Every structure is written in structure tokens, then in C-alpha cells.
Amino acid sequence: MPELPEVETIKREVLPFVLGQTIKSVEIKDPRNIKGISAEQFKKKLVGQKIVGLERKAKYLLFKLASLNYLVIHLGMTGRLLFAPDPYVKVVFHLSGTKSLYFSDARLFGKIRFFNSEPKLDLGPEPLTKSFSLSFFKKILAKRSTPIKVLLLDQKLLSGVGNIYANEALFRAGIDPRRQAKSLNDKEVEKLHKAIEDVLAEAIKYRGTSDSWYVDAEGKKGSFQLRLKVYRRAGEPCVKCKTKIKKIVVGGRGTYFCPKCQK
Numbered sequence: 001m002p003e004l005p006e007v008e009t010i011k012r013e014v015l016p017f018v019l020g021q022t023i024k025s026v027e028i029k030d031p032r033n034i035k036g037i038s039a040e041q042f043k044k045k046l047v048g049q050k051i052v053g054l055e056r057k058a059k060y061l062l063f064k065l066a067s068l069n070y071l072v073i074h075l076g077m078t079g080r081l082l083f084a085p086d087p088y089v090k091v092v093f094h095l096s097g098t099k100s101l102y103f104s105d106a107r108l109f110g111k112i113r114f115f116n117s118e119p120k121l122d123l124g125p126e127p128l129t130k131s132f133s134l135s136f137f138k139k140i141l142a143k144r145s146t147p148i149k150v151l152l153l154d155q156k157l158l159s160g161v162g163n164i165y166a167n168e169a170l171f172r173a174g175i176d177p178r179r180q181a182k183s184l185n186d187k188e189v190e191k192l193h194k195a196i197e198d199v200l201a202e203a204i205k206y207r208g209t210s211d212s213w214y215v216d217a218e219g220k221k222g223s224f225q226l227r228l229k230v231y232r233r234a235g236e237p238c239v240k241c242k243t244k245i246k247k248i249v250v251g252g253r254g255t256y257f258c259p260k261c262q263k
């Protein structure tokens with residue numbers, strides 16, 4: 001599923017082609033991703049609107065319109081935002097510029113919403129921003145007995161870290177994903193804080209992880225999957241110690257770790 005680095009890659013790609021463009025028409029092939037209002041209303045609200053900004057918050061793409069209305073897209077599991085159609089296109093935004101935007105979603109977990117004003121998303125601070133300081137991270141871990149991996153995925157506490165990068169960050173920090181958050185000592189918290197920032201920054205650099213569905217707006221795969229150390233590597237040797245990577249379930253999610261390197 002697209003996580004922070006993948007959505008950031010798409011944002012950077014799409015931004016120059018949408019900024020200052022007007023939505024000429026909206027073609028709805030399947031209305032099921034559009035939430036909150038009918039397909040007809042959705043069209044009416046958007047056609048003629050000028051896009052004046054595009055930002056990413058956690059895994060959301062927020063298109064700011066000149067009217068100060070917002071178009072918000074969450075790609076869910078298999079959502080894509082493309083410059084050319086694929087077989088799963090649900091909504092097409094025809095723009096005044098050179099490119100149209102095709103929203104595709106094979107499994108329909110993606111969500112498209114219209115807001116009259118800037119949406120209040122219930123999200124915690126996100127890594128790679130000033131608000132994700134070491135002292136903030138220490139504060140949210142202290143007193144919580146939740147397994148550390150479950151805590152990392154709690155978007156209300158900390159936003160933008162998904163399953164792939166939670167697994168990878170815990171490996172880098174040498175921390176067992178099942179440990180209670182509060183059991184981490186200062187040094188471990190510091191290591192994990194750095195590991196989260198490093199893994200996300202690197203994944204952006206490599207244009208995201210194309211695990212199964214993800215492709216960028218040009219339809220190209222990212223390459224961070226080639227650099228994963230534990231995620232989806234169950235049974236393969238650890239890159240550090242050659243112990244077999246183990247897969248377990250923590251908080252309902254597939255969790256990969258090295259039983260020797262992660263304490």
C-alpha cells in the first residue's frame with residue numbers, strides 16, 4: 001500500500017502539472033471511491049475550479065483550490081494517480097494543462113473527498129517535519145504498554161509510518177517489534193527515532209517501494225523494494241547475521257524481524 005514515501009513521490013511528480021491549472025471536466029467511470037457527496041454533486045463542485053496548491057499530509061494528497069475548497073485523495077491499498085489510464089481507472093480529472101489525472105483503484109479502498117474548507121485530519125505529527133522531535137517521540141512512548149510496532153502505526157499519535165517502514169525502522173534500530181513502547185530505554189528511542197527518519201528519507205530518494213501495486217504517476221515502479229532488509233523476506237537470511245528472518249503477526253499486521261539482531 002502506498003505509504004508516506006510513495007505518496008510524496010507522486011506529489012512531487014504531479015505538482016508541476018497541476019499548479020495553476022483549471023479542472024475542465026470530471027469523468028466518473030465508477031463513483032464508489034467518492035465519499036460524502038454524490039458523483040453529480042462532486043462534478044458540479046469541482047468543474048471550473050483552479051488548483052492553487054498540492055500538499056501531502058501523511059498519506060493524504062490535498063489539492064487546494066482557488067475558492068479555498070479542497071479535493072483530498074487517499075490511495076488506500078491499490079489506488080494510483082496517473083498521467084495515463086490503466087485498466088482500473090475510476091475518475092478522470094481533465095485539466096486545462098498538458099496532462100489529465102487518472103485516479104485508478106482496483107480494490108476500491110481509496111477515498112476521494114471534497115471539502116468546503118481546509119480539512120481537519122485527525123493525524124499526529126509526521127516524521128521529516130519539525131514536530132517529530134526526539135522529545136515528542138519520547139513522550140508518546142513513555143507510559144504506553146502497546147507493542148512498539150503497533151504504536152508506530154497509530155496515525156493519531158504519529159502519522160505517515162505504515163507497515164513496510166515500521167518493520168524496516170525497527171530492524172535498523174535493533175528493536176523487537178513486540179516490545180512494550182515504554183520498555184525502550186533512551187538510547188533505543190533515539191536509535192528508533194533516527195531509523196524512522198532515515199528509512200523514510202531513503203525511500204523517498206528511491207521513489208518508494210513497489211511491493212505489489214504501487215507505481216508513480218508515470219506508471220513506473222519505485223526501487224526501494226530492492227533495499228528492504230526484513231519486510232516480505234521471511235525465511236531469507238538476515239543481511240547482518242544470516243539468521244532466518246521471521247514473520248509473525250503483531251496487532252493484526254504481518255511483522256518481519258530478525259530474532260537475533262532485534263532485542
Ligand SMILES: [Zn+2]
Nearest residue numbers: 238241258261
Ligand atoms: Zn540478524
